[in-house]
Amino acid sequence: MIELKGVVKRYPGSKVNAVDNVSLQIHNGEFFGLLGPNGAGKSTIIGMLSTLLLLTDGEILIENIPFRRENMDLKRKLSVVTQHYSLRNDMTVWQIMELQARLYGLPKKEWVPRSKELLTFCGLDSECKKIVRRLSGGMKRKLMLARALLTDPSYLILDEPTVGLDPTSRRQIWDLLRILNQQGMTVLLTTHYMDEAQMLCKRIAIVNRGRITRVDSPENLIAGLGSYAVDTFDGVHTSSRFFSEKHDALNYVAESPYGTTLRSTTLEDVFLEETGCSLGGSM
Ligand code: ADP
Numbered sequence: 001m002i003e004l005k006g007v008v009k010r011y012p013g014s015k016v017n018a019v020d021n022v023s024l025q026i027h028n029g030e031f032f033g034l035l036g037p038n039g040a041g042k043s044t045i046i047g048m049l050s051t052l053l054l055l056t057d058g059e060i061l062i063e064n065i066p067f068r069r070e071n072m073d074l075k076r077k078l079s080v081v082t083q084h085y086s087l088r089n090d091m092t093v094w095q096i097m098e099l100q101a102r103l104y105g106l107p108k109k110e111w112v113p114r115s116k117e118l119l120t121f122c123g124l125d126s127e128c129k130k131i132v133r134r135l136s137g138g139m140k141r142k143l144m145l146a147r148a149l150l151t152d153p154s155y156l157i158l159d160e161p162t163v164g165l166d167p168t169s170r171r172q173i174w175d176l177l178r179i180l181n182q183q184g185m186t187v188l189l190t191t192h193y194m195d196e197a198q199m200l201c202k203r204i205a206i207v208n209r210g211r212i213t214r215v216d217s218p219e220n221l222i223a224g225l226g227s228y229a230v231d232t233f234d235g236v237h238t239s240s241r242f243f244s245e246k247h248d249a250l251n252y253v254a255e256s257p258y259g260t261t262l263r264s265t266t267l268e269d270v271f272l273e274e275t276g277c278s279l280g281g282s283m
């Protein structure tokens with residue numbers, strides 16, 4: 001289990017907490033999402049989980065053990081895929097895997113077959129000799145995933161894994177993550193794409209301005225608001241009303257003097273109701 005207990009992060013010189021008293025439990029085998037707009041504090045949480053950022057206050061526990069930079073055994077169990085491409089441009093795909101193996105002191109008889117297996121899993125087996133600079137964005141992201149898996153982690157943490165990717169690459173990454181989770185890996189990702197969160201995550205924490213406002217399954221979050229949404233345009237702006245029962249939504253539509261649209265409620269609606277601000281960028 002990954003546990004955050006009253007975690008606070010304030011950057012030097014800042015007057016506000018980027019992460020403000022966040023407590024969260026991510027259970028083994030879960031597919032968990034941190035959903036929030038840009039600037040919400042998601043990457044800062046990931047930074048602390050990767051031990052690159054120090055906590056201002058609070059504690060992170062992995063399997064009930066306080067998580068510290070120097071605890072290499074625990075660190076190995078947790079692999080982080082950052083949002084920005086963190087690959088040497090002048091290396092080949094194979095050299096990237098080799099470098100990772102050397103950094104973690106993996107024996108050759110272990111990392112060579114494992115790298116082949118992972119590059120095949122990620123659809124990069126025919127790209128081994130290619131220089132990173134010549135890879136597409138989707139391929140780079142898949143290589144970062146293959147590299148993160150080389151140490152055989154129990155927990156895979158990804159910061160906006162599909163940002164900037166074309167729809168085909170996004171779906172390929174989604175499939176890879178689903179397979180890994182099906183195999184028992186705990187997956188924690190951040191996203192500001194509500195379709196990504198809704199499609200992949202069994203539980204979601206809504207993050208806004210450094211705080212977690214809700215934690216639940218996408219289905220429960222939507223049902224809590226009402227599964228039927230009616231958008232009404234009154235000639236100036238559009239507002240939405242939510243209903244648990246379809247006949248109530250239909251009655252509202254029938255009685256409205258304005259143009260209305262009946263649709264299914266989405267996570268974006270939940271987010272807007274919770275925070276009053278748009279997620280933006282959903283595809
Ligand atoms: P998200 O990943 O949700 O987009 P971030 O964690 O990147 O959000 O940012 C949370 C807040 O912390 C933002 O207000 C951002 O401007 C601020 N922030 C992020 N990194 C730094 C930094 N290195 N120094 C100062 N402020 C930062």
